[in-house]
Amino acid sequence: MDNKVTSRLDALRKRMDQNGIAATVIPQTDPHHGEYIADHWQLRRHLSGFTGSAGSLVVTADSAFLWTDSRYFLQATSQLEGSGIVLMKEGLLSTPSIDKYLASNIPAGSTVGIDGMLFSIDETRHLAEALAHAGIKLDTGFDPADTSVWPERPSLPQCEIYVHDIKYAGQSASDKIAAVLSKAAEYGATSVFVSALDEIAWTLNIRSNDVEYNPVATAHLYLSANGSVLFTDLNKITPAADAHLKQAGVECRPYGEILTFLASLPAEARVLLSASQSAGTVSATLGDRAVIGSSAVAMFKAVKNEVQIEGTRAAMLRDGAAMVRALSEITSLVAAGEALTEMDIPGILTRHRSAGDLYVEESFETIAGFGPHGAIVHYAARPDTNSSITASNLLLIDSGANYLDGTTDITRTISLGTPTPEQRHDFTLVMKGHIALAQAVFPEGTRGHQLDAMARMPLWKEGKLYLHGTGHGVGHFLNVHEGPHSIRLNDTGAPLMPGMITSNEPGLYLDGRYGIRCENLVLTIPAMETEFGRFFRFETLTLCPFDRALFDLSIMTPEEIKWVNDYHARVYDALSPLVDGDALTWLRNATLPL
Secondary structure: OOHHHHHHHHHHHHHHHHOOOOEEEEEOOOOOOOOOOOHHHOHHHHHHOOOOOOOEEEEEOOOEEEEEOHHHHHHHHHHOOOOOOEEEEOOOOOOOOHHHHHHHHOOOOOEEEOEHHHOEHHHHHHHHHHHHHOOOEEEOEOOOOOOOOOOOOOOOOOOOEEEOOHHHHOOOHHHHHHHHHHHHHOOOOOEEEEOOHHHHHHHHOEEOOOEOOEOOOOOEEEEEOOOEEEEOOHHHEOHHHHHHHHHOOEEEEOHHHHHHHHHOOOOOOOEEEEOOOOEHHHHHHHHHHEEEEOOOOHHHHHOOOHHHHHHHHHHHHHHHHHHHHHHHHHHHHHHOOOOOEHHHHHHHHHHHHHOOOOEEEEOOOOEEEEHHHHHOOOOOOOOOOOOEOOOOEEEEEEEOEEEOOEEOOEEEEEEEOOOOHHHHHHHHHHHHHHHHHHOOEEEOOOEHHHOHHHHHHHHHOOOOOOOOOOEEEOOOOOOOOEEEEEEOOOOOOOEOOOOOEEEEOOEEEEOOOEEEEOEEEEEEEEEEEEOOEEEEEEEEOOOOOOOHHHOOHHHOOHHHHHHHHHHHHHHHHHHHHHOOHHHHHHHHHHOOOO
């Protein structure tokens, strides 16, 4: 057994017993309901030892379970070994949801305790209703992160807040606030509460470094035509940021005052809350003053303006050149038999990216999986797993960067040595799906789930599949994952609109052998307008070759071959002026026609 995990769970169970709690649910999130969170909120990681970015821990008096999705099945199996925590594989028909498990296994009359700030309005309502049907009470005031459970808990982040210049943002904070309030008025609201950190950063044109890889500040935001308030650590605000916020009509108050402030609002106030992003505790605090709806910010943020789009295109040029230099270096080192490991890859990428203009940081932790590790969807090398990279298998590299003018996310799978016929066949199946989606033309109103099967069909025809989404929204010098749009099997309800940036990343993962993923970012743009209405298509933004050695031309159509050749010609024309020496030679060879 993992003694550290066991002792932590014992401390939590003691606190549960003291508070009459039969079970508690600890999600991987924070009061801002983000996917990536600061160390202060990493309670689930602290208690379980599992480091994946998605998953919830359920602890009862005598058991513990971790629910996570297919990206993390292999990682969770490894990291939970010896902990006594049972892995629950989300998405499988045999795996019950958390609420169904609790309703079936916790005795009637018991109480399930949660921190209501960590559960959205929808999540709180759904869990409460499911438990009530089984005669179980939900207590939203239980704090599982009490000092008795987590005495060494990290403090809240202290990074400075700075201004994201309008020359990159393309729109002033004042104009954004006015647009958001106008949207809120459609719901009958007079003000808006925003807790999502990327939405706050976008709205106010501010950035920080409070969350690794995400340039956001820990804060809550209240927007009103009578004056707006940013709740954050006042020591974080630089004089320039303070002047910028005052110009936009925003005052600053301490982070911890948000619930007191909301409770003090007049009875006639009508505050718009996002049902999926605002905490259940916030809604309960506001009571009848709460107007429950959708985010008034999300669609504005997702549809990039022309300044953001041109900035992203410029960032893609610099990022593509950096990728070419990095891939040239990696393949040369392997060919020369030099010592190279998975943990060396992030440093190589960062060195080349950071040499370019406007670079700020990586946009997520680099995934560099060699051979079998490539089959672990969100693998990150650690000293105890670090593999040597040799000319004997496939290397999957998923990486990206935040630049002041845009955010990038790219995956390339490269062959080191001579690829097997099976590897070439599987890679080509993935690329056939990638190409099909890249060439999609679709009518206005189309949502991502309606396109998703295009990327999966070549794999499905051979009885193969991948379990993650095909595409996620991407922020502008913000979170690499953003909503509300996506391309996946389930419907998120948001149409794909011109100005949205989305990833195109089908894959295939063979446990113990290798993994394949091919990812570009695409921009939705107008295609045509006919008597049947407006139609859209994708412009591929990412500029970097795919590995020519991995294509199996025997299963490709002439149109697919032409797409690859045209893409590679475009990549060469765009990037060749930006690289020289060995990198230019590598680029020239990598973009030769198939």
